[in-house]
Amino acid sequence: MTQLLQKISKQKSDDALSKSGLLLNVGPFRTNIKIGFKNVREEFRQVYKNYPVEQEPAISNYHLNIYGKNLFRRWIRKQATIETLMNDNFIPLPAELGMVSVEMGLNWQIAISCRNFVLFHAGVVEKNGVGIIMPAMSGSGKSTLSAGLAYDGWRFLADEFGMLDNASGQLVPYPRPISLKNESIQVMKDWIGNDEPFSRVYEGTPKGRICYLSPPAQSIEHMGQKVQPKAIILPVFNKNAVPEIKPITKTMAFFRLVMSSANYGEMGEAAFKAISKVVDECAVCEIHYSSLEQGIALVNEFVADNIGN
């Protein structure tokens, strides 16, 4: 039996997080999370308030422990060490940034050990049964575009780890909090208003300023529903871009998906076949845009023109 984190008493969830571990479900995976700092537990409860957690003992895919290594690191110069049980070698962050450690740890576990699905470093959204994959490099604006779409009528599946089930050829939702960086924080606040669920802003992380935006509650609620991919859109953000939908070859789309995949080599032949099939069946393009609004308009336009229902 699961219950939304926000519906569990503060006392109870705090207890779980600091002792036996809180069993958090995101998409198909469950992680046992322990956090050794009060402030981080509080922030975690806020960012993950709409996520279902297990009420009873359950089998976990992953274990994450964020803790102070010794008394000095726990109480005086507080430092959050990350333990994922997976050859991690993270440099501990100050406990102030403990929430960033939580997200780094969760990302690491998926990237390093999830071999159930083909992973893409991509934003994934869905509307009316149309799934789109938006593979991109870090810093290309894919998180912002995914977040923008998520708060503009699309269902949010992922902004970091797109997952493709190679058996069914469907996209598997893994809707984690959206990690907004630097300028994109203000862009999103301007787009959806300040009262939407933003975390506080974490300054001075290894990736600059970070703010976590919770996906719309409905996207989380439906995270068990897989989606048929219908389009692959490569987003290219450039402040001076003239908005444009550029055709690309299927071969290019194939390679971009492969390049964005964290586990293509490990998945081997299964991944090759699954990606080939997706690319065959999807409409593909590149979009160039200079603002979030333009980006969203181009995505909608491409889908309307190329994917009939």
Place this chain on the structure above:
Amino acid sequence: MSKNHIRKNLLIAALKNPASMKNLSIAEWNILLFDAHAAGLRGRLGEDILANGLWEEMPQKVRQIFESSMVDAKAGQRKIMWELNRIRRALYGFDGKIILLKGAAYIALGLNVSRGRISADIDILVAKNRLDQVEDLMLKAGWQHHVLNEYDQRYYRLWAHELPPLKHPDRQLEVDIHHNILPQTSRLKPDIDLMIEDAVKIDKNIHCLSPQDMLLHSAVHLFHDGEIRGSIRNLLEQHDMIGEYAQEACFWQTLLSRAKALGLSRPLFYTLHYCMMFLETEIPETVLRDMKKYAPNYLTGKMMDFMVSRILLVPGAGQSTMLYYLSCKILYMRSHWLKMPPVLLLRHLTTKFFRQFGKE
């Protein structure tokens, strides 16, 4: 007490009898999955479940977890075989034997022990007088040293049984090129030429050790060279090899005389002793009786049992005790003691000790 603790261990039970995984509680699954992960044996358990027709009886979450580990193990093995392919190309024309050790050999031979096995690096062995030539060919083909510290480089070349590890920048898989199975400074000095002579051909100049030597090497690696802590995987390796090779006539006879000829009867004693203790390996009574004379003295034997039974299995999260900690430290010192004469050991430890304060 310690034997009881082995018998109750869920990982041991699962390895001995995969059907024991059929009716585990959720709490037990969490313990088993944790222990299996720590021991690097999740892929193996998954393969055992599959091979025993138990897959459908496992909880969905368990299947999902094992599925991922099995894919990972297969990928790792593919990488090892690809690295071997690249090594063969680099050593094209080299006319000495290239002998695969450990994981690479198990995988290349498709032994039982390779099922679901994760191998992080590839170990090969060549005759010592061909070492320079092999290193040269490898470097020319693009592999690079990644241990650059001068002391470490010298340590490997003067005292170790292998070259400083090489990695190809495109693939980042560690390649260890050995010329012996134990450090040159070690107490035990098996005649490596005998092992090289008896190596079995796999394909062209690629070889593996003979079954007996392969088992002895694994025994030496676990009890005289490597770290015993958490190494149930290595003992399982020996258990598997015994299970697979003991079918052949004369296996035991050849094994015992081979161990004697190489001076490796003591590590073989430990292998048989602990295989029995942990995994109830089938070993003929006569063999056990014959091997008794190679047991350590009573006190040492008791101490080894006490410590090995505690640290071969990784304690669950938060369960480690002072005895566990001490056993780890003592067995760690023992392995160094066996590897180097006292003066050299002192020098080595002093260097390592002071290094942590200064820059490298």
